[in-house]
Amino acid sequence: MTRKRMVSIACYALGFIALAFLLGGMPMDSAVATSTPAVTATKVLHFVPTGIRSGDVSAGDCWVTSLAAPRNDAWRCMVDSVIYDPCFSSPAQKDFVLCDASPAGNTNGIKVKLTSPLPASTAENGDGKPWVLHLSNGAYCTFMTGATSLVGDERVNYACTDNALIPGFPKEGTVWTVHVLHDGQKDPVTTTVLQAWT
Numbered sequence: 001m002t003r004k005r006m007v008s009i010a011c012y013a014l015g016f017i018a019l020a021f022l023l024g025g026m027p028m029d030s031a032v033a034t035s036t037p038a039v040t041a042t043k044v045l046h047f048v049p050t051g052i053r054s055g056d057v058s059a060g061d062c063w064v065t066s067l068a069a070p071r072n073d074a075w076r077c078m079v080d081s082v083i084y085d086p087c088f089s090s091p092a093q094k095d096f097v098l099c100d101a102s103p104a105g106n107t108n109g110i111k112v113k114l115t116s117p118l119p120a121s122t123a124e125n126g127d128g129k130p131w132v133l134h135l136s137n138g139a140y141c142t143f144m145t146g147a148t149s150l151v152g153d154e155r156v157n158y159a160c161t162d163n164a165l166i167p168g169f170p171k172e173g174t175v176w177t178v179h180v181l182h183d184g185q186k187d188p189v190t191t192t193v194l195q196a197w198t
Contacts, residue, residue: 039136039192042176047132047197049088049101049109060112062087062097063119067145069131069198070123076145079112085145086131089118103197104132104140104161130170130196133158133178137191141166141178151181151188170196 047069060079066086067076074086077099084099088109097118098109133141141158148156151167158166163183170176170193179188 039175039194041174042172042193043195044130045103045195045197047101047103049098050107051109052098052111053106053108055110057096057111057113059115060084060087060097060099061115062089065119065122068143070129071198072121072123074123075118077112079110084110084112087112094118102132102142103134103195104142130198132197133166133170133176133193134195135160135178135180135191136194137162137180139164139180156181 058079060077062075062077064076065071066074068074069086071086073089075089075097076083076085077087077097078084079099087097087099088101089097094117096111096113099112101107101109129143131143135141139160139162141160141164143157144159150156151165154167156165156167157169158178160166160180165181166178167181167188168179170178176193176196177190178193180191181188
């Protein structure tokens with residue numbers, strides 16, 4: 001073997017050693033960041049709007065307890081021929097509600113001045129079915145109050161930000177799970193729930 005060939009091999013070997021040393025000292029955050037988060041316990045939260053959006057105040061009427069979030073402070077309301085469900089009231093402010101606020105989007109609500117007093121709530125303790133779900137795949141899924149379809153014998157209850165659908169309600173436990181039906185799939189995929197809002 002010639003001296004030139006030996007020098008060339010030695011240079012390659014040193015290069016590989018240096019590369020291995022550098023990679024061994026690098027943090028592996030990038031690999032962790034791209035993995036699906038492990039869910040050890042689903043967080044069940046009570047959503048409250050964080051504020052009021054800037055803009056004009058609308059007028060509207062709330063005629064029944066929310067179908068999406070059956071709570072004592074949540075309502076189904078009509079504002080300029082548009083139905084918002086839920087809208088949220090506060091004991092400190094009886095003349096308006098906040099509509100179109102959600103943990104899946106803008107947490108500030110539209111201020112809606114009531115044209116008539118709120119009705120008596122029909123919500124009962126234990127009604128607290130989840131209104132919004134945050135799945136471990138990153139999607140947010142919101143309960144649908146209108147007419148939907150059936151998957152098997154279960155109503156499609158949630159529509160998700162990734163266009164998936166969820167039939168039925170979550171299976172509750174330390175970690176909640178749902179059956180998610182993605183577009184074009186025949187069989188739902190079991191997915192864990194990071195957070196659920198009632």
